[in-house]
Amino acid sequence: VSSNDLHVTGGVGGTDAYYEDIATLAHGSDNLALSLARISAECHAMLADPDLLASAVLDPAGAATFETTLLGALDGPNGLTALAAGFRQRAIRLRAVAASYQAVDAAQAHAIDTVRWAAGYAFAETMPGSLLLLAGGGTLLAGYTALGGKVDYQRLLTDHPGIVDNVVGAGPGLLSGLPGPFVSDVMGASHLVGMFYPDGRPSVTSLGVDTVANSMKIPPTGFGDLMAGLNYRNGQATEGNDQIDVRVLTHPDGTRSYIVDIPGTKVWDTPGTFNPNLNDLGTNVHVLGGDMTAREQAIAEALHRAGASPTDPVMLIGHSQGGMVAAQAAHDSASGAFGYHVTHVMTAGSPIAHADVPSNVQVLALENSHDIIPHLDAAGNVDRPNVTTVTFDNQLGTIGANHATGTSYLPAAQSLDASTDPSVTAYRNSAGAFLTGGAGTSVQAQVYQLTRLP
Amino acid sequence: MRRVNRADRPPRILAAGVAALVILAGAVGCSHDKTKAGSDPKAMNVIAAQIQTNLAQRPGVVQAKVVYQDSLDTPGNAAIAIGVQPGTDLGPIVDNALQLIWQSPLNPLRYIQIDVGYDQSTQPGISRNVDPVKDRAELDQKYGPHPTR
Numbered sequence: 001v002s003s004n005d006l007h008v009t010g011g012v013g014g015t016d017a018y019y020e021d022i023a024t025l026a027h028g029s030d031n032l033a034l035s036l037a038r039i040s041a042e043c044h045a046m047l048a049d050p051d052l053l054a055s056a057v058l059d060p061a062g063a064a065t066f067e068t069t070l071l072g073a074l075d076g077p078n079g080l081t082a083l084a085a086g087f088r089q090r091a092i093r094l095r096a097v098a099a100s101y102q103a104v105d106a107a108q109a110h111a112i113d114t115v116r117w118a119a120g121y122a123f124a125e126t127m128p129g130s131l132l133l134l135a136g137g138g139t140l141l142a143g144y145t146a147l148g149g150k151v152d153y154q155r156l157l158t159d160h161p162g163i164v165d166n167v168v169g170a171g172p173g174l175l176s177g178l179p180g181p182f183v184s185d186v187m188g189a190s191h192l193v194g195m196f197y198p199d200g201r202p203s204v205t206s207l208g209v210d211t212v213a214n215s216m217k218i219p220p221t222g223f224g225d226l227m228a229g230l231n232y233r234n235g236q237a238t239e240g241n242d243q244i245d246v247r248v249l250t251h252p253d254g255t256r257s258y259i260v261d262i263p264g265t266k267v268w269d270t271p272g273t274f275n276p277n278l279n280d281l282g283t284n285v286h287v288l289g290g291d292m293t294a295r296e297q298a299i300a301e302a303l304h305r306a307g308a309s310p311t312d313p314v315m316l317i318g319h320s321q322g323g324m325v326a327a328q329a330a331h332d333s334a335s336g337a338f339g340y341h342v343t344h345v346m347t348a349g350s351p352i353a354h355a356d357v358p359s360n361v362q363v364l365a366l367e368n369s370h371d372i373i374p375h376l377d378a379a380g381n382v383d384r385p386n387v388t389t390v391t392f393d394n395q396l397g398t399i400g401a402n403h404a405t406g407t408s409y410l411p412a413a414q415s416l417d418a419s420t421d422p423s424v425t426a427y428r429n430s431a432g433a434f435l436t437g438g439a440g441t442s443v444q445a446q447v448y449q450l451t452r453l454p
Numbered sequence: 455m456r457r458v459n460r461a462d463r464p465p466r467i468l469a470a471g472v473a474a475l476v477i478l479a480g481a482v483g484c485s486h487d488k489t490k491a492g493s494d495p496k497a498m499n500v501i502a503a504q505i506q507t508n509l510a511q512r513p514g515v516v517q518a519k520v521v522y523q524d525s526l527d528t529p530g531n532a533a534i535a536i537g538v539q540p541g542t543d544l545g546p547i548v549d550n551a552l553q554l555i556w557q558s559p560l561n562p563l564r565y566i567q568i569d570v571g572y573d574q575s576t577q578p579g580i581s582r583n584v585d586p587v588k589d590r591a592e593l594d595q596k597y598g599p600h601p602t603r
Contacts, residue, residue: 212517212535213569214581228581235533235567238523264527320527373526396587400529406565406583442576 006416010381011388011423015105019098020385026094033087040080043070109379113185116169116378123170124177154398158370169378186378187354191289196271197282199291200452202298206305207447210245216445219249219436220259223364226346226434227413229445230261230317231405237263242279242450244299244322246306249433252440257313257433258306258340260299264320264349278450279321287324288377290354292337295321296329298450303340306446313433315344319405320373323350323365327357334358344431348409351377363387364427366412370395370402388423390416498522498560502532505554509534512550514542516573522560530564537573544570544580552584556597563600 011017046052047067056063075081123130145151157163172189176182183189210216215229229247237243247259267280275282278295286293299316308314316326326345332338345363349371357363365381367374369391381389392412394402401407416424428435499522506520517537524530534551538544551568563586571579586593586600593600 211574211576212537212571212579214571214578217571217576218578231583232533232567232569232581234528235531236519236521236535238521239525266523266525266527268526398529400526401564403526404529404531404565406531406567407585410583 005392006412006419006421007391008419008421008423009389009391010383010385011421012385012426013422014383014385014388015101016383017385019102022094022098026091026098029087029091029094033084033091036080036084036087040074040084043074043080047071113169113378116166117173117176117184119166120170120173120175121177122173124174157372158395158397158399158402161370161372161375164372164375165378168376171378187288187290189289190285191291193271194282194286194289194291197269197280197285198274198454199282199286199294200274200454202278202294202301203451203453204298204301204305205449205451207243207449210445210447216245216247217443219441219443220247221435221437222414222417223346223428224410224414224417226259226315226317227348227366227405227410229259230263230319230322230348231410233261234263234319234405236447237266237279239266239277239279242266242277242295243447244302244450245445245447246302246308247443247445248306249436250442250444251433251436255312256307257315258303258308259315259317259434260303260326262299262316262318262322262326264318264322274452274454276452278452280452284321284324284376287321287328288351288354290328290356292328292332293325294452295450296325296332296338298448299325299329300338300340302446302448302450305448308340310339311341313343314340315346315431315434316342317346317348318350319348319409320350320403323347324352324355326350327352327355327363330357330361330363331355333361344427344434348405348413349373349403351375353377353379353381357387359384359386361386362427362430364424365389366409366416367391368402368408368412369393371408372399373403388427390419390424495524498524501558501560505534505551505558508554509536509547509551512547514538515547520555524562530562531567532560532563532565533567534569536568536570538570538579540572540575540577542572548580548582552582552593553597556586556593556600559601561602 047070052063073079141151168186172183172185175189175192181192183192213232215225215232220226220229229245233243233245243263245261247261249257249259251257263279265279265281265284267275267277269275269280269282278298283293283295303314316329318324318326326347327350329338330342330345333340333342342361345357345361347363347365349367350365351374352365354377363386365387367389370393381387390412394408394412396402396407502520502522506518509515509518509520515536515538519535521533522531532555534555536547536551538547547570548568551570552566555566566584566586568582568584569579
């Protein structure tokens with residue numbers, strides 16, 4: 001992956017930022033129109049000034065010329081009044097343009113969601129026929145492979161990850177077509193399914209300071225260094241050992257900032273049973289439904305133990321589920337439910353489209369276009385000035401390799417260091433508390449094991 | 455044509471359950487690369503533990519940890535973290551760790567992370583990531599072919 005292969009959307013150079021620029025321009029035009037109208041009104045008042053009227057007796061012709069000229073300048077075709085009206089109209093037009101762009105974008109997204117929902121609903125309504133049709137298709141495929149035919153499902157899915165969007169997007173309609181509650185979207189469906197995954201309470205165990213890996217003891221200078229830390233932690237965290245680390249950066253002036261590395265899902269458990277692993281499928285379902293999870297609470301506890309204060313800047317870096325939890329924590333930091341000052345989030349292969357991240361949190365989302373996991377929310381990331389999505393093309397042939405930190409996201413993050421894209425540059429510049437360049441800054445990585453209690 | 459009340463359709467719940475299981479099984483099935491032999495987690499953990507013991511016995515090594523996992527988020531991943539005494543030559547330890555992993559029957563092997571650093575020190579160590587697919591020819595030449603069972 002080279003920096004030329006990176007496609008950037010959102011951020012300060014994104015479409016929404018462009019809409020905001022239009023809105024700012026409209027506001028400027030409004031202000032100008034107001035100023036011009038005020039000047040025009042003051043000048044009109046001048047025409048009726050008693051001193052002016054009195055002087056007209058002395059020079060009637062001169063006074064008439066003055067009045068005619070001033071009236072022309074004020075109310076003529078190119079006068080101040082017309083100019084003010086023109087700017088006012090321009091402001092209205094600009095607002096209308098921005099609103100119509102946004103309305104079209106929203107309508108398109110809504111139409112896609114509706115079509116998917118309807119497909120799921122139709123599937124449920126036509127059962128068992130639809131199910132038999134599905135089984136028939138499956139039988140045909142099974143027969144084809146039994147006769148020696150080869151179907152590379154992983155290749156098919158990773159070449160066409162939109163299939164995942166469609167299947168997941170049909171889920172809410174499918175659920176609504178069955179007896180039970182009505183769900184209108186993916187978040188609602190996830191929330192419903194989450195009821196079958198007891199989230200429990202968090203438990204945090206300190207594992208001490210990690211002094212082995214370079215990424216844990218050298219201050220990060222770029223995106224590659226940040227991702228190297230996450231990649232390292234992802235290799236240490238396993239099923240039965242949910243590990244995160246908090247990299248504590250102490251700067252020359254004594255201030256501190258905190259980077260939390262949050263690996264992804266390690267346990268793919270079935271619903272209905274208690275699972276002590278916080279990095280399980282249950283957390284995915286809960287966080288996709290917009291819930292504050294026990295894993296998020298455990299991260300808050302880890303920050304507390306690492307010495308973070310509510311005002312110290314915090315960057316959350318997560319892979320897959322880790323990124324989802326990071327985005328949700330950023331959302332919850334606005335309400336105070338997550339009691340730390342999350343200023344930055346960086347995700348790798350995470351479905352975070354539905355996370356309502358506050359505008360004061362800068363988000364950088366990395367997505368391999370052949371990774372199906374970011375599609376599990378059936379929506380693309382929002383294009384907002386504070387949300388930058390970097391997409392890259394790295395087809396490695398399997399779902400796992402395309403999604404992995406080591407083979408997919410670390411090389412992309414290293415390439416991103418060379419990017420001069422305005423949105424990427426703005427994110428990098430805003431992250432000075434974490435990308436110190438190493439001058440006088442020290443790092444200590446505290447490692448924590450997270451578990452779920454009933 | 456009789457319109458059937460939703461509540462009168464319990465078989466649909468069953469059908470939906472079957473559909474959900476089919477989709478879930480498909481998703482889970484797709485999420486694991488079982489095309490290569492030797493993905494029995496217990497057997498892989500035993501092999502990883504043996505490599506860990508071997509590395510821990512090297513002179514200068516204070517701590518060694520070898521973690522192997524093969525999941526959707528971390529497919530065929532061998533992570534080796536070794537802490538050594540100050541003054542220890544790191545290069546040979548990195549090389550030995552890579553050799554042990556490559557010559558072991560750990561499968562599938564999709565990514566190797568080796569981190570060797572001075573224990574309880576801020577002095578930089580060596581972090582090396584190896585992609586066995588991209589670097590296969592080099593690894594084969596140096597250490598011989600990787601056993602696929």
